[in-house]
Amino acid sequence: MQLVKVGLCAFGMSGKVFHAPFLKQHPGFFLTAIVERSKEESKIDYPDATIYRSVEEMLKNADLEVVVVNTPVQTHHEYVKMALEAGKNVIVEKPFTVTVSEAQELVNLAESKNLFLSVYQNRRFDRDYLQVQKILAEGKLGNIKEVEIRFDRFRTEPSAKEHKENPELSGSGSVHDLGSHLVDQATQFFGYPEKLFADVFSMKGENFANDYFEIILYYKDKLRVRLKSSVFTKEDHYAYKIHGSNGSFLQERTDDQENELVAGAIPTYGENWMKPLKEADGILNYFNENSVTERILTSSEPGNYMNYYQQIYEHIVFGYALPSLGNEVVQNMKIIEAALESSDKGKIIDLN
Template sequence: MQLVKVGLCAFGMSGKVFHAPFLKEHPGFFMLAVVERSKDESQLKYPETTIYRSVEEMLANADIELVVVNTPVQTHFEYVKKALEAGKNVIVEKPFTVDISEAEELVKLAKEKKLFLSVYQNRRFDRDYHQVQKILEEGKLGTLKEVEIRFDRFRTEPSQKEHKENPELPGSGALHDLGSHLIDQATQLFGFPEKLFADVFSMKGPEFANDYFEILCFYKNDFRVRLKSSVFSKEAHCAYILHGEKGSFLQERTDAQESELVSGAVPTYHEDWTKPLTKPDGIINYLKENSETERILTSSEPGNYMDYYQQIYEHIFFGAELPSPGAEIIQNMEIIEAALKSSTEGKVIFFK
């Protein structure tokens, strides 16, 4: 198998949890370099990797073919642009950039350089999201009328991460962070809405970036999709609630890849590596063709973030479709910006 030589721009949580383990275990990638400004932590698990003290220094390495930009969102534009100008293909962590104009400039540059630019939308590979896709494909709910997608946490104390908590910094807050996932899933499942209304603010107080949002997306035929997140949610809600003309489906958020990776789990290539479910994590209640009601407990199948890197590999060597290309993710950023405008102005925002 041909190797793709990769440079990782940071070795914080994103690097340690979401990227390095998969680059290590996938036989088609070799993590050639990593940026650590003052530490040497990567050497413990990845002694074969060269440490650089700056992104610029790493980009000067001509052997690197693919760069993962996993630094704070406020630096994404700068580092993605430098990587593209250095002739590297790029994976950039979500959120893509702080605003649409930056994203559009990077997509244009990648096209001019004949390089690819993919946004790391890893929640497309969650088990619970896959289960929702499966239920929709089966069509048992009939025409959908209402959907709610939530991502709640109980984190009442602010983190120590300035780039996420400072409301003065563009791109900070839950809407750009968790909202990037929920909005991406909504557009993947249902397309782009006609209009939206949103409420975005900080439950912890105005001195912190937004930690709560609720976005009501309006689609044709009076179909509604509600996206919501709160950090004051001690008791878990169902992450996905779908209501259709023939029935309803409720799905819990049970994907544990992140927590297992944090605990030291090693992902595997083309195999399930997460712990199996101990009980059903969903329920469907619908009318069958004979008008009888069927109520079934459902269990989702394991997800695997390795599939993202497999798709990247297949794109490089076999011309397969690029996962979450930058040009596609721009539409998600349109929704983020519209949600902020709607919340500030207290009005419905229409899309052209």
């Protein structure tokens, strides 16, 4: 099997949970370099990786084919550009960059150097997202009329991460953080909307970055897609509500990969490492082909973040399609920027 050498730009939560474990377990990757500015925590689980004290040092000295940029979003533009100019393919954490113009510059740079640039949209590999995708593909709901996608938390106290909490920093707040997932899912399901209206603010107060948003996406044929998130949600909602001309589907957010990884679970290659659910996590209520109402409790199949890295590997080795390529995610960032503008001006924004 061809071995692809990878460097990781940071070993914080993202590196420890979402990237390093999968790179280690996938037989086609070799995690050969990790940036830790002062510590050496990665030596425990990744003794074969060389520790570098800066991204610049790693790019100068390490023999790498792929660089994972998983630093705070405010640094993404600088580090992705640096890696591309060093001749490296890049995986960058969502939401890609702070602004659309930064993201487009990087996409153009990657294309000019014949390098790939992929945004790590791991929630496309969540069990709940995949279940909704399956239900929509089956067509049982008829013409989709109204959709709500939520990603809520109960975190009433600010985190210690200034790059996420400081309202003075561009790219901080929930719209760039969780909103990047919801916008991505909406565009994956339904394509690019025509217009939007948004309400964005901080429930914790004006000294903190936005932690609440509601974005209404306007599609042709009168489809409305509502994206919502709040950090003051103690009781869970259905994360997905899909209503069509022939019925409805409600889906809970049940993917537990992040929690399992934080708790120390080791993902496996070549099989689903998450267990099947013991209870149903969705409700499908629709008219069947005989015009008889069927109400079915559904259970989603396990998701697997390893599939993201498998697709990256297959792109490198076999030339298969690249997952969440940069110029695709630039479109999502246009929606994020428009949402902030809409909330600030209190008006509908035309996306065309």
